[in-house]
Amino acid sequence: MGLIKTLDALHPKARTVMEALIEGFKQRGIRFAIVETLRTAAVQAAYYAQGRQSLDQVNTLRKQAGLYLFTKSGENYKITNVTHSSHEDGFAADIVPVLPSGSIPWNVVEYPGMWRAMGDVGLSLGLDWGGTWAPLNRAGIGWDAPHYQLMR
Numbered sequence: 095m096g097l098i099k100t101l102d103a104l105h106p107k108a109r110t111v112m113e114a115l116i117e118g119f120k121q122r123g124i125r126f127a128i129v130e131t132l133r134t135a136a137v138q139a140a141y142y143a144q145g146r147q148s149l150d151q152v153n154t155l156r157k158q159a160g161l162y163l164f165t166k167s168g169e170n171y172k173i174t175n176v177t178h179s180s181h182e183d184g185f186a187a188d189i190v191p192v193l194p195s196g197s198i199p200w201n202v203v204e205y206p207g208m209w210r211a212m213g214d215v216g217l218s219l220g221l222d223w224g225g226t227w228a229p230l231n232r233a234g235i236g237w238d239a240p241h242y243q244l245m246r
C-alpha cells in the first residue's frame with residue numbers, strides 16, 4: 095500500500111486526460127513528478143485525521159495505510175476537508191514541478207510561475223486545477239496546487 099503514483103491506476107477516462115497533461119508538460123520542457131494518483135480509503139482516512147486527531151492517532155492510521163510515520167506534531171496539520179476524495183475514484187492526480195536541483199518547490203509562493211505554467215496546461219485540457227481553489231495565496235494560487243481532477 096502507501097502512495098500509488100502510476101497513471102495506469104486511474105479511471106480510464108481520467109488516465110487519458112492525465113496522459114495528455116503529462117505530454118503537455120514534456121512538450122513545454124517542464125520537469126515534473128507525479129506524487130499520487132489513485133488513493134485507497136485507508137490513505138484518505140489518515141489524511142482526514144491530520145489536524146483533527148492526536149499525533150499518535152494519526153500515526154496509527156498512517157501505519158495502517160502504509161504511509162511513513164510523522165515524528166513531530168508540526169507535521170500534523172489539516173490537508174483535506176473531505177472524507178471521500180476524487181483520488182479514491184481514480185479521477186485525480188497530484189503532480190508537482192521539480193527544480194533544476196531536483197527538489198520540489200513545495201512553498202508555492204516562492205515559485206508561482208512554475209506552478210502556474212503547469213496549472214495552465216491542466217486548465218487548457220479542461221481539468222479542474224486545485225491551484226484555482228480558494229483560499230488563494232499572495233501569489234494568487236489556490237491551496238491545492240498539485241491537484242488535477244477530471245470533472246464528472
Ligand SMILES: [Zn+2]
Pocket residue numbers: 181186187188240241242
Ligand atoms: Zn489531489
